[in-house]
Amino acid sequence: xxxxxxxxxxxxxxxxxxxxxxxxxxxxxxxxxxxxxxxxxxxxxxxxxxxxxxxxxxxxxxxxxxxxxxxxxxxxxxxxxxxxxxxxxxxxxxxxxxxxxxxxxxxxxxxxxxxxxxxxxxxxxxxxxxxxxxxxxxxxxxxxxxxxxxxxxxxxxxxxxxxxxxxxxxxxxxxxxxxxxxxxxxxxxxxxxxxxxxxxxxxxxxxxxxxxxxxxxxxxxxxxxxxxxxxxxxxxxxxxxxxxxxxxxxxxxxxxxxxxxxxxxxxxxxxxxxxxxxxxxxxxxxxxxxxxxxxxxxxxxxxxxxxxxxxxxxxxxxxxxxxxxxxxx
Numbered sequence: 001x002x003x004x005x006x007x008x009x010x011x012x013x014x015x016x017x018x019x020x021x022x023x024x025x026x027x028x029x030x031x032x033x034x035x036x037x038x039x040x041x042x043x044x045x046x047x048x049x050x051x052x053x054x055x056x057x058x059x060x061x062x063x064x065x066x067x068x069x070x071x072x073x074x075x076x077x078x079x080x081x082x083x084x085x086x087x088x089x090x091x092x093x094x095x096x097x098x099x100x101x102x103x104x105x106x107x108x109x110x111x112x113x114x115x116x117x118x119x120x121x122x123x124x125x126x127x128x129x130x131x132x133x134x135x136x137x138x139x140x141x142x143x144x145x146x147x148x149x150x151x152x153x154x155x156x157x158x159x160x161x162x163x164x165x166x167x168x169x170x171x172x173x174x175x176x177x178x179x180x181x182x183x184x185x186x187x188x189x190x191x192x193x194x195x196x197x198x199x200x201x202x203x204x205x206x207x208x209x210x211x212x213x214x215x216x217x218x219x220x221x222x223x224x225x226x227x228x229x230x231x232x233x234x235x236x237x238x239x240x241x242x243x244x245x246x247x248x249x250x251x252x253x254x255x256x257x258x259x260x261x262x263x264x265x266x267x268x269x270x271x272x273x274x275x276x277x278x279x280x281x282x283x284x285x286x287x288x289x290x291x292x293x294x295x296x297x298x299x300x301x302x303x304x305x306x307x308x309x310x311x312x313x314x315x316x317x318x319x320x321x322x323x324x325x326x327x328x329x
Contacts, residue, residue, distance in 0.1 A: 029198045029205065030167075030170065030202075030242075030245050031206075031245075032244070033049060033054070033056030034056065034149060034207065034209065035058045036093075039212075041215075042079075046078070049082070049084065050082035050084070053236070055083045055244070057084065057086075058076070058079055058085065059088065059126035060076060060086055060111075063111070064093075076118075080120060085248050086121075087248075088112045088115055088124070089126045089127075089128055090104075092107065095128060096132075097132075097136060098131075101135055104135070104139045105139045109259050109261075113261060113270075117262040123251070124147050124246075125143075127150060141176065144256030144258060144259060146253035146254075146256065147251040148176040149178045150178055150180060152180060153168075154181055164179075166193075166197045167196075167205050168204040168205070170204050183208060183221060185209060186227075187223070187230060187231055191234065193207065198239070204250060213225070
């Protein structure tokens with residue numbers, strides 16, 4: 001019985017746990033800074049966030065990296081070193097609903113594969129143009145994402161989406177259609193979104209940014225660095241019940257296997273240890289269950305743990321059985 005108990009404990013201890021949102025998140029206001037478009041200037045936003053002890057989620061179109069007006073690979077690595085999250089948004093930000101399923105899959109999977117080969121652990125996706133039709137949602141899941149952010153869906157003010165919630169639920173009712181503010185950024189509207197959630201029971205407020213720059217040609221889509229800094233500093237002074245988290249910190253979940261073909265321009269020699277061709281997606285051998293006992297998948301890692309536990313159990317049983325002889329006389 002002692003040996004059996006040790007083995008069962010090892011089985012339970014070796015079984016993978018599924019991450020779930022913290023219960024504390026259910027009663028507070030959570031704000032996420034999310035960035036679309038891979039534009040220059042977002043690196044300045046990351047620095048402003050980091051200087052104030054905060055982090056954001058930067059949805060990257062890897063096809064634009066290293067081109068003028070867009071972030072470079074080094075920029076994105078610096079953003080990640082500043083503890084912000086790097087997510088995916090397809091290779092070139094095309095409206096995925098206008099593509100065939102195979103074309104959408106290439107855009108989404110190859111983008112994630114490229115980012116993975118560049119060293120980023122990518123779990124969060126954002127639909128370009130908010131185009132998240134059912135077929136696109138399925139593609140995003142096939143490519144290994146844990147969540148996807150929509151574009152709009154939260155209350156914007158009187159006469160604008162009056163029936164919409166002030167904040168997204170935690171966890172969202174649909175992991176692959178996370179609601180946000182509508183495009184169009186002003187300092188006043190950003191504060192209004194946060195205060196609306198705070199005054200109505202809390203919730204999750206993912207805020208969407210594109211251009212962070214002095215760029216009047218992008219009026220309606222841009223926020224100046226000064227206004228962005230002002231808003232970030234304002235966020236640091238919110239009540240303790242309001243916090244700033246990245247999308248991955250809210251959603252949780254394991255890092256899924258990478259499928260897709262990375263861009264040769266950025267990854268001329270992909271490592272098979274990081275990315276596998278789409279036709280052979282599989283988990284690492286040590287994570288693959290060989291059989292199931294009592295609903296628990298048993299693979300190499302579990303077999304090794306069981307062997308160690310059985311050895312310990314046998315030794316303990318032997319010592320208990322020979323205790324009398326060892327202490328006799």
